[in-house]
Amino acid sequence: MKTSDPYQTIHQSKHPLIEFKGVTKVYGEGHAAVEALRGIDLRIDEGEFVAVMGPSGSGKSTWMNILGCLDTPTTGAYTFKGIEVGQLTRNQRALLRRHYQGFVFQGYNLLNRTSALENVELPLIYRRVPAGKRRAHALQALETVGLKGWESHTPGELSGGEQQRVAIARAIVTEPSVLLADEPTGNLDTARGREIMDLLIRLNRDQGITIIMVTHEPDMAAYAKRIVRFLDGLVVSDGQNGRTT
């Protein structure tokens, strides 16, 4: 399969944003094989705010990696906007990430000794956005996360909460269809964590960005509209959250 930009073909897609059908993931072979996912069926539509909970080893990280096109299912099908990700090459999956997905990690994962502005500009460089436009978009994104005036600070000069804001700005600067957040508040104290959650809610409500967040903190999961619980590689509960703000 030739590496091609899927942007053209699925722009007008009428398919659900994310659909998992009987997805399993097995690591290793034979007796050493570990079944991380044992058949996941899940559908997430545009505009949702989903919190994924579960103890460690429940398979939520594996699921997140598949969701983020970093990994592929062993069996079953994961379709993103109608495209079966398991059929794509590594480069095609990279293009899918580049155009439709934003990532926020527990450890922020910003480039060291690189200014906030340049960190936010990074995904735009890969999208071949011209320098002037790139700067304007990045400044806009930093303003959205409340870091106007902090553009030239490097991660070392920022607090954890501020670093996570930069990371969120980097994730949303490309106007992705979905924002994937893996324990975004895991390294932060409660107050800082709540600020991040408020920001995510705002992005979901005002900009219509679909947000899927993995967390093990019930406090943080409470912010989401929908909560999915994982246990031993299976979805054990999935329902609307009454306490949405």
Place this chain on the structure above:
Amino acid sequence: MLWNTTLMSLREIRRNVMRSFLTILGIVIGVAAVITMVTIGGGATVQVTEQIASLGSNLLIVSPGKRLGPGQSSTAPPFKLNDAEAIARDVSSVAAVAPASSRFIMAIFGNQNWSTTVTGTDNQYFKVRNWSIKAGRQFSDSELRAGAAVCMVGETVRKKLFGGQEPLGGKIRLGKLSCEVIGLLEAKGQSTMGTDQDDLVVLPLRTFQRRVAGNQDIGIIQVSVKEGASTEKVQQEIGRLMRERRHLSPSEDDNFNVMDMKEITKMLTGSTRVLTALLGAVAAVSLLVGGIGIMNIMLVSVTERTREIGIRLAIGALEREVLMQFLVEAVVLSSFGGLIGIVLALTASVWLSGVLRVPFVFNTGIVVIGFLFSAAVGVIFGYFPALKAARLDPIEALRYE
């Protein structure tokens, strides 16, 4: 994109100035060594060629004894004037024949004295040696026939004896002979063998034989071959003629020597070229070592920046974009090394050519080759680390501490 990648690599290099410098040091030294060797070698070749050309083209030197050099035997009978006349008469394609005899004598003018080579010969000598007269005149036929007390001096002798004074018309004393200076020879500089060619006084042959040497011997006969004629053929003809005149039986070896200047040119420039190539090759090895240094540091860099690579892959960088990033970084590094090496080489070449008294001949070719080679080293030795970076699993890379 390539521009952005280049900017990115420049920033990365600036962050680690010291390490980047140490990384490219091998390339710097390699490129500098190659270019310096080739430039100095080229200068030496040009110098040798020029000096031999100044000796006169198509020159044959006929000397008694078997070999040239310290082992030259004095047991072989010397030539006489009629040997030279025979060559001029019997050998075809000969442009000029100059018999010459020399002796090392002290020359005195006023209160100045200088030991120099006094050569007795005729006007053919200047023709054979491609030597022009700077001031005054050459010998007249009557002076040559009569053995008049006249002489011509080289530039070094003029400087040592006359200083700022006018040499023409001055009388210098050579042993018992007092002779008038009638001509000044053009300066020729050092010979290939390192001797000063301008350190001489020229007398008419007859004057030299009668009043300096006291015999009829001829030291060497210099022969210039006509333009376009085969030097080798003339060489063989002279050989045959001399064997005949010296009554050598077929079983005897030559007791004289006919030397071809073209052969000497070839030999000398050839050895210079071989030496240059050899030194250049040794220097090229250091370029290779420099390349390995780059690969080493790039591998370290890839490991150090595993997390960064993971981030880039996660936000949608393609394999080839990551590969490009590290490859460009290696090439930019090594090209910097090449540029610094070129500057260093040119500085060193100018300085060395001054010290070694070799002309500085700027060789554009080797400078361009040196630069391209350093860039190529970056591509070759940067490829493997870059590939390693591009093949990283983003999940693993993001987890890397």
